[in-house]
Amino acid sequence: MVHTACSSMTSIACKNSTSALNASCARIVCHVLRDHGRNDFAGPRFMVRIAALAMHPLDTANRLGELKDAFGIGLCNITKCCTEVCPEDIHITDNAIIPLKERVAGAFYDPIAWVWRFVRGKKAGERQAD
Numbered sequence: 001m002v003h004t005a006c007s008s009m010t011s012i013a014c015k016n017s018t019s020a021l022n023a024s025c026a027r028i029v030c031h032v033l034r035d036h037g038r039n040d041f042a043g044p045r046f047m048v049r050i051a052a053l054a055m056h057p058l059d060t061a062n063r064l065g066e067l068k069d070a071f072g073i074g075l076c077n078i079t080k081c082c083t084e085v086c087p088e089d090i091h092i093t094d095n096a097i098i099p100l101k102e103r104v105a106g107a108f109y110d111p112i113a114w115v116w117r118f119v120r121g122k123k124a125g126e127r128q129a130d
């Protein structure tokens with residue numbers, strides 16, 4: 001469902017765009033990719049896919065380090081451009097990107113959580129119940 005909708009988002013963005021119609025049309029929507037050329041940011045479509053995986057109740061993978069370092073989630077400045085153009089009215093920023101950003105912030109930048117993990121001998125991103 002989410003994956004299909006985001007494919008639709010890309011398709012609509014491509015249809016409405018007067019620029020090149022190619023496989024990377026999702027870049028048209030996000031100004032971080034389009035205007036700033038930040039290839040270290042994975043983009044909204046990828047973030048929705050990661051959110052769908054991360055929020056599955058059976059998911060146990062820890063992707064927080066990759067989200068922070070490899071996928072550049074910190075580069076999204078929550079302008080909601082991707083949400084505005086989504087033809088399926090998916091709140092991409094509110095329901096996918098922001099929850100992921102909150103998880104990354106909690107894992108790497110919350111000093112109280114850092115001290116708590118240090119005391120318990122846990123790594124950033126490990127689930128609390130573990």
Ligand code: SF4
Nearest residue numbers: 030076079080081082
């Ligand atoms: S909210 Fe983030 S991912 Fe969406 S268009 Fe803006 S910068 Fe890009």
